[in-house]
Amino acid sequence: MRRFTDRAQHRFGKIRKLDRAPELKAFVLARIDRLTYEEITTEIAGHFPAERRIGKSAIWDWNQSRDK
Numbered sequence: 001m002r003r004f005t006d007r008a009q010h011r012f013g014k015i016r017k018l019d020r021a022p023e024l025k026a027f028v029l030a031r032i033d034r035l036t037y038e039e040i041t042t043e044i045a046g047h048f049p050a051e052r053r054i055g056k057s058a059i060w061d062w063n064q065s066r067d068k
Contacts, residue, residue: 017054018062024052028059 018025027047031040037056044053 016062016065017052017058021052024048024054028062032059032063 018028024044027044028040031043035043037059040059041054041056
């Protein structure tokens with residue numbers, strides 16, 4: 001039997017890369033209050049390999065969703 005809380009937590013679509021990668025999320029959270037999205041993206045490019053990088057629009061979108 002499925003509970004209502006299980007169904008309420010169901011999300012459509014793809015899980016954001018920041019929500020799937022805890023070290024990337026921690027990296028962004030450590031800089032989100034003092035750097036611009038462009039500066040965070042530049043630091044990510046210098047610290048993470050190409051397949052784990054995200055752009056400034058992905059950071060902005062994730063930040064907006066976490067404010068809800």
